[in-house]
Amino acid sequence: MLYLVGLGLSDETDITVKGLEVVKKASRVYLEAYTSILLVDKSVLETYYGRPVIVADREMVESDSDAILHDAQNVDVAFLVVGDPFGATTHTDIVLRARELHIPVRTVPNASIMSGIGAAGLQLYNFGQTVSMVFFTDNWRPASFYDRIKENRDIGLHTLVLLDIKVKEQSLENMARGRKIYEPPRYMTVGTCAQQMLEVEEEKGLGAYGPESLAIGAARVGGKTEKFVAGTLKELCEADDVLGPPLHSLVLLGRRTHELEHDFVREFAVDRENWDRIWKAEYQGKH
Amino acid sequence: MLYLVGLGLSDETDITVKGLEVVKKASRVYLEAYTSILLVDKSVLETYYGRPVIVADREMVESDSDAILHDAQNVDVAFLVVGDPFGATTHTDIVLRARELHIPVRTVPNASIMSGIGAAGLQLYNFGQTVSMVFFTDNWRPASFYDRIKENRDIGLHTLVLLDIKVKEQSLENMARGRKIYEPPRYMTVGTCAQQMLEVEEEKGLGAYGPESLAIGAARVGGKTEKFVAGTLKELCEADDVLGPPLHSLVLLGRRTHELEHDFVREFAVDRENWDRIWKAEYQGKH
Numbered sequence: 174m175l176y177l178v179g180l181g182l183s184d185e186t187d188i189t190v191k192g193l194e195v196v197k198k199a200s201r202v203y204l205e206a207y208t209s210i211l212l213v214d215k216s217v218l219e220t221y222y223g224r225p226v227i228v229a230d231r232e233m234v235e236s237d238s239d240a241i242l243h244d245a246q247n248v249d250v251a252f253l254v255v256g257d258p259f260g261a262t263t264h265t266d267i268v269l270r271a272r273e274l275h276i277p278v279r280t281v282p283n284a285s286i287m288s289g290i291g292a293a294g295l296q297l298y299n300f301g302q303t304v305s306m307v308f309f310t311d312n313w314r315p316a317s318f319y320d321r322i323k324e325n326r327d328i329g330l331h332t333l334v335l336l337d338i339k340v341k342e343q344s345l346e347n348m349a350r351g352r353k354i355y356e357p358p359r360y361m362t363v364g365t366c367a368q369q370m371l372e373v374e375e376e377k378g379l380g381a382y383g384p385e386s387l388a389i390g391a392a393r394v395g396g397k398t399e400k401f402v403a404g405t406l407k408e409l410c411e412a413d414d415v416l417g418p419p420l421h422s423l424v425l426l427g428r429r430t431h432e433l434e435h436d437f438v439r440e441f442a443v444d445r446e447n448w449d450r451i452w453k454a455e456y457q458g459k460h
Numbered sequence: 461m462l463y464l465v466g467l468g469l470s471d472e473t474d475i476t477v478k479g480l481e482v483v484k485k486a487s488r489v490y491l492e493a494y495t496s497i498l499l500v501d502k503s504v505l506e507t508y509y510g511r512p513v514i515v516a517d518r519e520m521v522e523s524d525s526d527a528i529l530h531d532a533q534n535v536d537v538a539f540l541v542v543g544d545p546f547g548a549t550t551h552t553d554i555v556l557r558a559r560e561l562h563i564p565v566r567t568v569p570n571a572s573i574m575s576g577i578g579a580a581g582l583q584l585y586n587f588g589q590t591v592s593m594v595f596f597t598d599n600w601r602p603a604s605f606y607d608r609i610k611e612n613r614d615i616g617l618h619t620l621v622l623l624d625i626k627v628k629e630q631s632l633e634n635m636a637r638g639r640k641i642y643e644p645p646r647y648m649t650v651g652t653c654a655q656q657m658l659e660v661e662e663e664k665g666l667g668a669y670g671p672e673s674l675a676i677g678a679a680r681v682g683g684k685t686e687k688f689v690a691g692t693l694k695e696l697c698e699a700d701d702v703l704g705p706p707l708h709s710l711v712l713l714g715r716r717t718h719e720l721e722h723d724f725v726r727e728f729a730v731d732r733e734n735w736d737r738i739w740k741a742e743y744q745g746k747h
Binding site: 182272280 | 466468469471472473474475476477478480481543544545546547552553555556559566567569570571572574575576578579581583584585586587588589590591592611615617681682684686720721723724727
């Protein structure tokens with residue numbers, strides 16, 4: 174049996190009791206470690222589980238999944254995923270491959286950032302499609318997120334923006350020379366995300382949002398040091414110090430924001446006077 | 461401290477290790493029991509936790525939340541919610557009230573149907589806003605879901621439809637006479653939902669969807685007997701026997717369905733030939 178086990182969002186105790194039982198009994202335990210991370214190290218998990226954990230990087234999961242699935246017709250294999258197992262696209266692949274090999278699959282769900290973000294106080298049913306933001310480079314500035322945000326904003330919905338993480342990435346030079354030397358991990362901050370969003374709006378000019386649009390920066394959702402900062406996109410460009418260490422996410426508010434949501438969120442405002450002014454002018458009663 | 465603890469989707473072992481520690485140590489433990497249910501009874505939870513659990517019905521949570529929050533400045537109170545604590549609107553209220561009373565609040569996230577539905581094989585970032593379907597009566601047929609589904613469909617997105625549950629409801633007669641006699645619980649099935657959706661399309665006639673639109677019926681998501689059935693809305697009207705007992709949910713596919721999603725979902729089709737025919741004509745390559 175292949176078990177896909179969600180680990181939740183922050184530390185080793187966010188696994189479910191059901192998931193922990195699977196981990197303790199499985200023949201092999203893999204940790205998918207490139208679409209998201211916990212706020213604790215692998216060694217903490219190994220101590221907690223009382224057994225070794227094999228890190229599965231992108232290369233292994235995407236090009237060598239048969240190694241992970243080896244003999245899973247006969248023994249139990251646990252594949253651990255931060256958040257919920259179906260939060261990231263890539264895990265659909267491994268299930269399809271398991272089906273081809275006639276390996277039964279069971280999933281142990283857990284909190285995902287897509288539901289955990291509800292802790293910011295916005296109602297989950299008022300969110301439109303989720304988008305991803307990657308680190309821009311000089312010649313690679315993918316902006317497909319923009320049209321999707323605009324679609325959400327046009328019908329008044331909130332947008333969750335998931336921020337890039339770069340784990341085990343090679344520099345172009347090392348890649349060209351075939352050297353398996355990896356860069357230190359990088360995690361996008363709310364500040365970088367807000368900045369890139371404003372740059373793209375500047376380029377496209379369709380008014381999907383602007384410097385005065387209201388948003389929430391979220392850090393370490395579900396963890397003990399969870400932190401939310403509410404402000405305009407312009408204000409959030411400077412909010413990284415207040416938010417602290419990764420992981421970060423951002424939510425852009427839709428105009429279909431209810432009073433109850435607003436009451437909850439304004440507590441997090443960096444500048445409550447500014448927040449209230451924009452709320453009254455642009456959002457209140459607009460749904 | 462007020463702890464909002466998510467219980468996940470199916471049974472007593474879906475609680476996180478962190479959540480279980482909170483429950484074992486809290487002075488009082490409440491179970492919110494009207495926005496969703498686990499697939500096991502309260503007595504199973506009490507045995508598992510080794511302590512009594514107080515059922516909090518809608519009346520208590522909405523009109524008497526101060527009883528729940530009593531003395532939570534000094535002692536720990538655990539408020540258990542099926543799924544994730546922020547999945548339902550109503551829990552924002554209790555947090556706002558706790559803030560007024562200067563009671564610190566901590567959340568223990570868990571799987572929600574809004575992320576757990578990813579197990580059906582559709583990518584979560586391709587979902588639009590979530591809608592709810594309530595039981596129609598002769599003179600109450602709320603159809604606000606229709607416009608929202610149409611908004612999602614117009615931009616190619618999937619829609620998760622959450623189905624009504626009626627717990628501790630009074631008949632009109634008993635309510636009028638002030639008799640606290642409650643009807644047996646009722647849980648909407650995928651069949652009823654699909655039927656009501658088609659009735660409303662018949663009335664509105666705006667073509668948000670139709671009898672041949674592709675959808676997925678989901679039952680007991682996250683549980684051992686989890687079951688998915690894929691088919692047209694017309695086919696899903698008759699799929700309740702295959703799906704089995706509650707809880708049910710429904711997903712209406714958007715045209716922005718990728719091949720990988722399709723490969724995953726067609727395994728669940730009641731009539732694969734029909735499914736493939738409609739997929740090729742109406743969905744494939746349309747995103």
